[in-house]
Amino acid sequence: MRIPLEGDVAAKIEAKLAKFSRGWEKLQLDALRRATSFKVLVLCEMLGGRTKAAEAAELSDNTLDNYRHGIKDPTYATLGLMAEKAGIASRYLGGDWSFEDDGIRIDLFDQAAATRVPLPPGLMDTPSRPYIHGYDEIRPSSAAAAAVIEDYWARLGLDPDTVTTLLAEGDSMVPTIADQSPVFVDTGDRDLADGGIYALRIEKRLVIRRIQRLVGGGLQLLADNNASYPPQEIGEALSADLHVIGRVRSAAFAC
Numbered sequence: 001m002r003i004p005l006e007g008d009v010a011a012k013i014e015a016k017l018a019k020f021s022r023g024w025e026k027l028q029l030d031a032l033r034r035a036t037s038f039k040v041l042v043l044c045e046m047l048g049g050r051t052k053a054a055e056a057a058e059l060s061d062n063t064l065d066n067y068r069h070g071i072k073d074p075t076y077a078t079l080g081l082m083a084e085k086a087g088i089a090s091r092y093l094g095g096d097w098s099f100e101d102d103g104i105r106i107d108l109f110d111q112a113a114a115t116r117v118p119l120p121p122g123l124m125d126t127p128s129r130p131y132i133h134g135y136d137e138i139r140p141s142s143a144a145a146a147a148v149i150e151d152y153w154a155r156l157g158l159d160p161d162t163v164t165t166l167l168a169e170g171d172s173m174v175p176t177i178a179d180q181s182p183v184f185v186d187t188g189d190r191d192l193a194d195g196g197i198y199a200l201r202i203e204k205r206l207v208i209r210r211i212q213r214l215v216g217g218g219l220q221l222l223a224d225n226n227a228s229y230p231p232q233e234i235g236e237a238l239s240a241d242l243h244v245i246g247r248v249r250s251a252a253f254a255c
Contacts, residue, residue, distance in 0.1 A: 013045045198244055
């Protein structure tokens with residue numbers, strides 16, 4: 001998809017990009033934070049500059065500057081509001097944005113193809129709310145959001161008081177759970193069911209694995225990325241000492 005830029009907006013974006021990219025390099029921003037800062041920069045100019053953009057997004061000028069510089073992290077809701085005011089559907093925020101030929105090119109991840117992959121046992125559902133990992137808080141940001149989340153847990157038959165949120169680390173559960181995706185864990189369910197996905201603590205290290213019970217006792221801990229992570233077998237004696245945090249009931253989609 002390509003969004004043409006009207007008037008002198010393209011020239012302003014090009015000038016701002018030259019200015020801010022030097023700061024991004026100095027701060028050694030990771031690719032995701034740099035991409036998010038670039039989106040804020042583009043939306044800011046599409047909304048008429050810093051002052052008008054800050055008013056549209058209900059932010060202070062300094063806060064918007066911190067977002068453009070990559071010093072602070074905008075939430076998805078903030079980016080969504082700016083995109084809406086700029087006439088861009090919020091679903092495009094998860095795409096890869098680039099500036100070319102006096103326009104903005106947006107390449108989207110093929111979510112439709114991803115949803116055709118059947119969810120394995122243990123991953124009950126996926127919240128519809130997208131998540132820019134590293135930039136949103138993984139707790140609800142308002143009473144209304146909290147009510148939606150609690151209704152979601154209720155539909156899964158969960159007690160909201162037993163649900164905790166963790167960040168997945170590494171690619172061991174790809175494609176089921178992406179690196180740095182929020183995972184929602186039912187700490188009230190620690191009975192290891194065959195095929196279920198659990199958050200475990202092994203020698204002070206948090207891991208997320210699928211469980212397979214072995215004939216005669218013991219367990220196998222299985223990574224969905226089994227090409228890079230071989231099964232880990234735990235004998236019956238050691239499995240009794242395994243610290244189970246809870247069962248993973250859902251994972252948010254990180255974009």
